[in-house]
Amino acid sequence: MAFFADIMGTLFERRPGKAAAPSRAPMAALCDGLLSAQGEVSGMRLARDILQRYRTMSADEKRGFFEHLAEALDVDSAKVIAAAERYAAKRDAASYGELSREAEPPRQELLRRLNQAPGGTEELVQMRLDLLQMEPSPALQRIDLDFAHLFGSWFNRGFLVLRHIDWRTPANILEKIIQYEAVHAIDDWDDLQRRLRPSDRRCFAFFHPAMPEEPLIFVEVALCHGIPGSVQRLLAEGREPVPDAEIDTAVFYSISNCQEGLRGISFGNSLIKQVVDELRRDLPQVKTFVTLSPVPGLSRHLKAIAKDRPEAAALLAAAATGDPEALGPHLAALRSLTAEFLLTAKRPDGMPADPVARFHLGNGALLHDVHALADTSANGLRQSCSAMVNYLYDLAKVERNNENFVTGKTVAAAKSVQALLPQGASTGRKP
Amino acid sequence: MAFFADIMGTLFERRPGKAAAPSRAPMAALCDGLLSAQGEVSGMRLARDILQRYRTMSADEKRGFFEHLAEALDVDSAKVIAAAERYAAKRDAASYGELSREAEPPRQELLRRLNQAPGGTEELVQMRLDLLQMEPSPALQRIDLDFAHLFGSWFNRGFLVLRHIDWRTPANILEKIIQYEAVHAIDDWDDLQRRLRPSDRRCFAFFHPAMPEEPLIFVEVALCHGIPGSVQRLLAEGREPVPDAEIDTAVFYSISNCQEGLRGISFGNSLIKQVVDELRRDLPQVKTFVTLSPVPGLSRHLKAIAKDRPEAAALLAAAATGDPEALGPHLAALRSLTAEFLLTAKRPDGMPADPVARFHLGNGALLHDVHALADTSANGLRQSCSAMVNYLYDLAKVERNNENFVTGKTVAAAKSVQALLPQGASTGRKP
């Protein structure tokens, strides 16, 4: 029992500076201790010790820790089979409970107990990020499934909180908005101010109560008169805000996931839905909800087809000059090739090749328009030869679009976009 | 696809008064729809519909719904066995993922998706309360295990928030404190005020962020000079608050669980631990942390032994008069029998028979003193012939006590309490 006495240390201590020295027992013993701890009192202390130890580990030690989770704290297939057989025979609560216990690896309970430590949730998200960044192995991939399962339950939509982000938001949150913006980089605090402060700009983020200073995902919105076709004009320095009375359109021009450690836990369509709700309430004059979205896979696609399609090769060459002017002769081709890419290029499973398209079409949006010279930044030229597109959230059609997309893999697109297609291109629609 | 189109209704609607009429599809179909919904958009609407439908069900219909969960959405033992065999052979992530999926019944995912509806968490807790109040059956007991598993993960200590409860707390919360007090009933708002407002009283509660207006558990604390031996004196109307300078003891005189639907999810020892932390920070002069606790199983125990123990029979007879004065000649016997009960009466597993004793001893507290005439209310006379006890949270000994209790089932008790035992009574200690 010396081990137990050791690791419990001075109970009831938590304030900084006063905490008992953490245990020096081996990590595996600490984990066993935490799993067998009866009282939450000792559990919380052990959880903190383990997380503290983890933080100071080398990459190799962390890998060792993960492998320990994967092997020593795995399910025992033989016991699962025995329990499943008993349950099949008896169908009572006791045998069902036994099956549930046997089929869940002890590492899941370990992770739940680690979460009891102050700040535990954030540390577990960081722990998974470490895991994702390691060279994959079957063992590591298996425990990643446990992280994903647990996070999916904990970061359930019902537990998330939507918050306005504006120039009154605490600086430590805003700092993270700068850091996490993944679509159109925010250069500095002045740039951030241009996106948050004008009367025609909005920003919304989801937070989890256990990580109140860490946004999970955020979307930036521009209120416009009409649907815009250039992100540079949208974000121009020195532009005048659109007067309230002229606003009729809300443009989602950037949506960024913040927590790489929550990969696979999807927040995006909940966020867009709830933001549409908020905007409709506050700004009844807004009738159109639309994105201004990148086409990140376009240039890659064009390269793949360039040898058969001289207009794609010419376009890529023009974009490679880095000079938007050079694109002048290729604008019609650019719009046509973009429409073709989004309407016809597919993954093996029949879904669109472009991830942004999959996201918005999967939400029930419709491909509304295609713009050349819409993102003339270096990145825009490189990834999509300056093309951007609008996905339209038409509330009356969102449900039908979603159904058609999920069941028939049909890409909803405006007639004008379909008309951009070269003669004979197949949209995947049945005749 | 008509079903899908039907149940999705008007998307993006959520405000009261504007919501689309809920679907009239059968409940089982709604559940299948929710489990197969791809987008969170349609999922949230289905979740709301199902919860709304559930609320209006009769008891029989609810039982039918639970049985549907238990049978139609159960694990398939054969598939579990097959998956476990594959995993035993391959040990890769794909087979592990398959085993995890097969071993978790679809109803757990259904409950997680129901939680996405606004207010879903609270409704699920209520749903389990309905379940617990039904005549048990193996089917119902099985799904109760799923609720318990899910709630254990969601109401993880790391997600709970401690809040001071005082006379500045919103009335809708205070109303629930009145309603949920389970140990010493709060008569009305004046009585509540006497427990919250004086400078020598404190109250703390745990909340979950998804149920911000529902306390989960709360503890009432009296700050005292010395350790009290009567709850009536502690709560007397018109008493004077103890001056700050004289306070040296914090007495936990009532701890109440609020959510019957969270039965089995334990918050108590976390709460006591964190409250001790808070009090030590704010009131460094407090050196003693002690309870004034009921002995709910005492009278029942005395009845069981009365035929062999005339002093127990006499005591019960005196208490049955309802007149505390009648207990006068029996006070020594009462204290002795109480000590004997707490130190020697055991459940079959060797743990103390009294549930309050199990709770505090399991937290590492020590049985410090036994008081006669400590609760002279009708309830106090009935359940324990007026006896109450103090459990002491001695921070230097809590860890050793906890270890001894868990491993050796030893009841930690002050020498003075042990001395109350009749000669020859066995405390379960080894000689």
Add this chain to the structure above:
Amino acid sequence: MAFFADIMGTLFERRPGKAAAPSRAPMAALCDGLLSAQGEVSGMRLARDILQRYRTMSADEKRGFFEHLAEALDVDSAKVIAAAERYAAKRDAASYGELSREAEPPRQELLRRLNQAPGGTEELVQMRLDLLQMEPSPALQRIDLDFAHLFGSWFNRGFLVLRHIDWRTPANILEKIIQYEAVHAIDDWDDLQRRLRPSDRRCFAFFHPAMPEEPLIFVEVALCHGIPGSVQRLLAEGREPVPDAEIDTAVFYSISNCQEGLRGISFGNSLIKQVVDELRRDLPQVKTFVTLSPVPGLSRHLKAIAKDRPEAAALLAAAATGDPEALGPHLAALRSLTAEFLLTAKRPDGMPADPVARFHLGNGALLHDVHALADTSANGLRQSCSAMVNYLYDLAKVERNNENFVTGKTVAAAKSVQALLPQGASTGRKP
């Protein structure tokens, strides 16, 4: 300098329990010390000492303190005259400054400095309440003008904060709503809940930031379908809330000033105005804003005219039975006499005799209807033989009504109310 050293005590001390013992210097010396204190450091300590001393004074000592303010800290007329003459001659800033200083009695600066103590504002309001409750004298009446002047500046409309009061409001605020309700007494917490919790009820209060736990004035609002004519029906136990879709009228049925110590500082019409703004924003379907108001001066008026007006005598006799049924034969007379009272009974200055009428007509409202059997409580029968009236806030006419009332003393009234007048009664309107 010993005095100064004494009264400054241990500087920088403020926490409870650690404060230096307050000075035992005479109150007049403390006041002189505070007025001559250079630093705010010593000033704040002196202010606290004076307020603490004041609290423990007997009524006679308080009167002595007020007389000291009135005489020793008065303006010096001779100096004012001299300064005014110099200013008339020189018209420069120095002479203007001197005149300002001489014309303001030092007690005003003393009150401002007392306000620096923690909680000072609330204590000064209480101090004036003490003053108002004393037997008046010219000295006391003079300093009351100083309190009124200062409070008028401090409790400026621009510094007040409007807050919703509902069942989520902290209990210590709600307790004061119960206590301060002056029109229709709130019996207990259950009664309060009936006024705050239903979906068709609202309550709003003004607060001052320096007294955040003390409402200054509040108004209770019932949302109705149509204009009600009975306060008992409005407040009936067990009534069903009006469904949102049927609401078209907001009824201000009670408005209560809370701080007697702020007598003469008017908040009422600001409050009504801002509440109308709030309600129009949140409930656009509400088109009618109306009061259900008492007629507190009616019975007194009827007694005065009873010997010449047999119908008034009969009405009073019926009301005196305390049985609303007894009023049956007198309802027409009651409505007619109420209209007559409100339209024709005047103060010497030509304003309506009834204070509630002066308040609402002065805000630009119109006397819209007269109801018999509208308040059948004991108080209602006593003060107005059960009559109540509606004042209508018709936004399109409020400005003209206000102007006519202020300049021509004209009582705006609906035609139907005018028609209630006996033939030949003069409404004060020009022919």
Add this chain to the structure above:
Amino acid sequence: MAFFADIMGTLFERRPGKAAAPSRAPMAALCDGLLSAQGEVSGMRLARDILQRYRTMSADEKRGFFEHLAEALDVDSAKVIAAAERYAAKRDAASYGELSREAEPPRQELLRRLNQAPGGTEELVQMRLDLLQMEPSPALQRIDLDFAHLFGSWFNRGFLVLRHIDWRTPANILEKIIQYEAVHAIDDWDDLQRRLRPSDRRCFAFFHPAMPEEPLIFVEVALCHGIPGSVQRLLAEGREPVPDAEIDTAVFYSISNCQEGLRGISFGNSLIKQVVDELRRDLPQVKTFVTLSPVPGLSRHLKAIAKDRPEAAALLAAAATGDPEALGPHLAALRSLTAEFLLTAKRPDGMPADPVARFHLGNGALLHDVHALADTSANGLRQSCSAMVNYLYDLAKVERNNENFVTGKTVAAAKSVQALLPQGASTGRKP
């Protein structure tokens, strides 16, 4: 009455975008209207109109507006004299009230009524700033006294709120901290972060509830081990925070007034006092409270004496090189001359010539040490040849120091500082 009808416009309108068009009546007529408005309803609308009009005025028009206040809304000396004579004779409340009314110019009431408009307080502070920036005249100086009087009452210490400023503070507040820092300029958000985020830094500000987004004054604090002698080392990029356990000293290294429009309303010593209170509570290990203060008048003083004092001339020449190294041979002279300046250079009224010295000595601090090369920034070299000093807030002596300073104009200084004086320099102390 057409004027009145016109200016009242559509009552009850306040929301942006819906407000009635503001009145086009002349400003003087608007002011008369506001002063004669009976109801607050019309008053608030008029107040808003006047402020709106004011904002769009040219500088000349603003001057005209101020002159209107100064002349047309001035006190009438003859009436003051008559009222004062009546009051001297009658000593009753009526005559006292009349005197009070006559002696206060109507413009003060006008300013109070302007304050009722939303945002009025902030606009009035801005209005006074305009006034202070104009070419002075007796008329303008007179009304500045009215502003100062009113602001002194409104910004009473008892109405101010202390707030921690840190990296969690809203960005719109932090932006103002950058803008208002007057002592050691904050370069950008990174620099700000270095002052707010480390564990050994604190910042506190006073706010007024009617201007919640405008700090009034703020102080920056460095927690140190020992008393520092160089602001560059204190603020160095890349420095390590002092560990909690080593902290024993709190250094107020910058205190900045934010609102030029509140000139003459002093918040500084209240702020320091309250911050000392806060720090003592949170960090009991801090025993020393000290400033690191500039000596802004030093170089000017040295220039004045340079022709008689060759060491001053040499020092100035070295500082003028802009190279701190050049000061090497002059460090002893610099310390000696700084001590001499602070201890012996006086204003005509006998108070120290240096404003920072007056501030801290007036608060009861003691001149504790003098440092050369303490501020080697361009500004530091220019204004004080790099010298800075520590003023010590020794709680046991603050009261005596304050008394001696106020009454005897004695500069409290450590022996070691006095020893820096050249032989024969007079400190103003009596022998």
